[in-house]
Amino acid sequence: MAKKRELKYTEAIKEATDLCLKEYPTSFIIGPGVPDPKGTFGTTLKLVDKYGQDRVLDMPLSENGITGICIGAALTGMRPILVHQRIDFTLLALDEIVNNAAKWHYMFGGISSIPMVVRTIIGRGWGQGSQHSQNLQALYTHIPGLKVIMPSTPYDAKGLFISSVVDNNPIIFIDHRWLYNITGYVPEGTYQVPIGKAKIIRKGSDITIASTSYMTLESIKASKIIEKEGVDPELIDIRTLKPLDSDTIIKSVRKTGRFMVLDSGWKSGGFASEVITKVVENTFTNLKTSPQRICLPDIPTPTTRGLTRYYYPNTKDIVQTVLKMLEWKSNDIKSVISKSMKREKNIPWDIPDLTFTGPF
Amino acid sequence: MAKKRELKYTEAIKEATDLCLKEYPTSFIIGPGVPDPKGTFGTTLKLVDKYGQDRVLDMPLSENGITGICIGAALTGMRPILVHQRIDFTLLALDEIVNNAAKWHYMFGGISSIPMVVRTIIGRGWGQGSQHSQNLQALYTHIPGLKVIMPSTPYDAKGLFISSVVDNNPIIFIDHRWLYNITGYVPEGTYQVPIGKAKIIRKGSDITIASTSYMTLESIKASKIIEKEGVDPELIDIRTLKPLDSDTIIKSVRKTGRFMVLDSGWKSGGFASEVITKVVENTFTNLKTSPQRICLPDIPTPTTRGLTRYYYPNTKDIVQTVLKMLEWKSNDIKSVISKSMKREKNIPWDIPDLTFTGPF
Amino acid sequence: MDKKTQLSLFQKMYLIRSMEEKIVELYPEQEMRCPVHLCIGQEAVAAGVCENLTKEDYVFSNHRSHAHYLAKGGDPKGLLAELYGKVTGCSRGRGGSMHLIDLSVNFIGATPILGGTIPMAVGAALSSKMQGKGNISVVFFGDAAVEEGIFHESLNYASLRKLPVLFICENNLYSVQTPLSKRQPNRKISSVAIGHSIKSYREDGNNVVKVYDLAKKSINKIRKAHEPIFLEFLTYRWREHCGPYYDYNLGYRSKEEIEKWEKQCPLKKYKRNLLSKNIVTSKEIEQISHNISIEIEEAVDFAKKSSFPPRNELEKFVYSE
């Protein structure tokens, strides 16, 4: 059998964008630097050569205004894709996104709609600091009328991106910067991954671990460690944060009786609280122990790696928490940790992999 | 004994502002219409006559800019109080509030701080619609570095407002429009109500009901009904949403074994999920039944009273849910409801009381 | 200007005025349960501008939107039913006065967040350009919207891309009870647009002929030269900022000022003008008035008799299919 085609996450996004621009003549992509020689970390590279400046657009640094402009275009027949290099900048556009885009279809009685994708990037590490590495997905998941997507694989990134462009609603599509170099199987041509469906990526019976975006990679790493210790976790990649596929999660927790959720955002009032609440409301009598969440502490992001080292939760935290939930003795947990974490120690904690050299 | 002095909520806020302007010469208040003849629903009425135009300021409609201006003033010795007539408008200022104000103290290593109050109003009903009656407190409670206050009584409004002006951090102080006409005991002169402390407003043993702002009034109404049926609820007014006084709530739930939270915001990813998650994490083994939340459905606010009638949760919903949690039979619940709700039926659901005639 | 246009201008203004007066009359019944921002005194701007538009042209508006909606040809029934919160309203009752729409005449939408629809008009113009349509885009907003950053972001982009959009600022000197002098430096609002390299003019907004002429010239220019234009019209709101009453008692504007502007009533002035120049007869005026009052009574009847959206509509339309 021929080896399956592998693409980087960035390439998957680019290919999806390319296909959408080709198939939907009313679609266009706009964002600061989108047509520039670096092409949004490579995700929009050279699309301008193929589709021209009228469909692959740079823009002034006017986040709220351009969002409103995209809404106006969407209301009159276009399908805009608006790209922001950091989710921090979207705070400038929250007015148009929340006050207008999210509510338009509802407040005008279903008469018109806004097919628009706002693609943006969250991240961590390498000294981006408080204003350049926020994980603000929770703000968006609270707003009725928005859909919020956070893929974790190149396959899903492509399929969900295409679904987002095809969808008739405003979509917040969030990439995690640390996924950009990962590779995976990506079919050629157009395909859709359904919005609103979580994915069970490992079947198991001891505990349900649901996660978003990059944290799914951490859950897989943790799973590999605990598997060896005889623990059998069920892993769920949430993929669509809103509307949340709670059915899949609930079904799993009814089976396993234990639940943990991993999210890259802040803990208090974060997306993880919503998932836990949904689970508790629906599986209370099945729960063997209190659900747990692993998120960022309620602290702005420090710049120095002297502190980010302790700021970001990692595989170790997951393993520890799972084993505690399974009532392991603390000495046994310690020995698993020290055994399994040796290798990890050599990778600096502020880069996704050893090829990464900054400055972004 | 002399009758205790009663003030309206609006008067309590005004008196607090007055006292702060008097006692803190570096404080000032600014907002669209703050010095105008209507004085922000009366809460700033005539303060300009007393303190002059240099301390009681109107402003251009530039929400983000004026927020930044207040931050700049706060960084150089002033204590600004910034007022927005609706929380919907603060979405325009989220950049300065979240990217700058919330993080400044942290990201500059504690070197400078931003003593600033952003006072804003949430509401409901009377046809304000999707863009003029959002309850967006959840957005703010997610952000480290902010404090979020939502009083429910004139007494607390005054005391918490003074505490907010004195505090050296950016504070989001949220009034619910439907509290403006309520009256209650308010002492003269300066006093503080501590930020970060919830208040037990009724001791009880059967269930803990925690609530924010206006929903506290609903919890009291519901409590009066279920008391008569022999149910003994413990009512907690959360008052400070961030930092959340989870200790008080947890202690109560450990005692009652049942928990319900009422919030005026949307359900998904709302503030209520955080409270439930905190409770479950800390009282799992004490819980006799699944905690419940009563919030807005995940729907933008419709304008017509034909739909707001079904949109806003009310006393009936609370009573029903409590009795269900106490495992009452559904027929018994129905009879309590029909017995107790008769009087309520005559008050239209889209106004806080019969004196209210719009248009705001 | 031909007679048809002249009659149409009068008709538009009269319709707007009558509708607003009808709202004034009915509002105290407390059955229209939503804020209303009436435009009595400001009718000439909407009428004079929209008279130059085709059905294909897009219009966007703000909180004070009744005039724009009616001048563009929006259905009066849909407006009144919307104010009453009925399912037959232009937004199925979900919007109220501040959220009007009538796609049959390309009135794309009005919303009350200041400045919110200004970029949308620019986006619609971009969309027309991308799709090779020949229509233009118009947005109405007040003097306070100019203070919002988004206004400038929109002008910058329209200018950069030379988009066919007409910006109409109705400068009525106040934002709620706050005068312009407390919000902006002492310079013409129209001069702001020049900073963005946009051609910009200021005109008396209570003289419908002047409004019409300037709008005509500007719209022709936009259609030909494919570039945005900014117009500032000086006008005045007679009633309170929000609601049906006068607000003399508040004291934020002087009686003299109000009276001065009432003398500049765009409707009376124009009617006098039409009659004195014998362009129309009183008979014709009466006929128009009569027809309009019937149209409005029908709309009231329609609105009152319509039903509220059914309960099962609450969850509908959160998402589009």
Place this chain on the structure above:
Amino acid sequence: MDKKTQLSLFQKMYLIRSMEEKIVELYPEQEMRCPVHLCIGQEAVAAGVCENLTKEDYVFSNHRSHAHYLAKGGDPKGLLAELYGKVTGCSRGRGGSMHLIDLSVNFIGATPILGGTIPMAVGAALSSKMQGKGNISVVFFGDAAVEEGIFHESLNYASLRKLPVLFICENNLYSVQTPLSKRQPNRKISSVAIGHSIKSYREDGNNVVKVYDLAKKSINKIRKAHEPIFLEFLTYRWREHCGPYYDYNLGYRSKEEIEKWEKQCPLKKYKRNLLSKNIVTSKEIEQISHNISIEIEEAVDFAKKSSFPPRNELEKFVYSE
């Protein structure tokens, strides 16, 4: 201009250039783990403006802040230690290159959200006015910040209230890799300020004497007339937008363009000028250079030897007491 000032201008520019070159040298060691936006080529603006400021005057800055910080008198040790993420950094390592502060010289803060600090400068000026202080407020920003609505909101308020604030736009023709022509219409940036009724001038930003003179005149005017002024300086960034390297290879700007600007090196030009007019001797230049290189070596040493903030600092400073 007296000799002391001339030497000071040279000294400031040389310090900035040397610091940036040192960062270029050390950055590849991958020990300064934060983005850096170098200002090589743009030194004259910061030096020429700040030379006119007193310690009491406030300065705010953006992502490209090293020059502003140093020109205002910010501690070089604090800067370098901050880049290394050390607890001795000006922000205790929490900020990195994009978050500089030195309150001992009233450098109130630099942050990287475009336009974010512009209103703060206006607010600081308001605060000075309220407190009856005589100092002024200065904010540095790039050509792209002008596209942000908040820029206009800030200018409107400064103009309305006649606040003592100096707006400095460093127009280096690009935002990241995007040229001005893709972002703004073809007009002078300085003309935007005029729309807000603010006096506005444009000048060569690579000629430190011209910068100094214009800034001096403007600052005197601000101090006396209590009103804001806007200055646009034309200049050029030599290195890549972010990071230590050149970026000729990317192709978004031509080799000729870069070479043209390199010939306009503000530092070389000024040095040549000082020497040719016999204002300073090469000996004096050498002495200054020598002292600066020692100062920088000491700062490097200090930064490298300092320690990271201890683990228990992570939770500290979320709230102020």
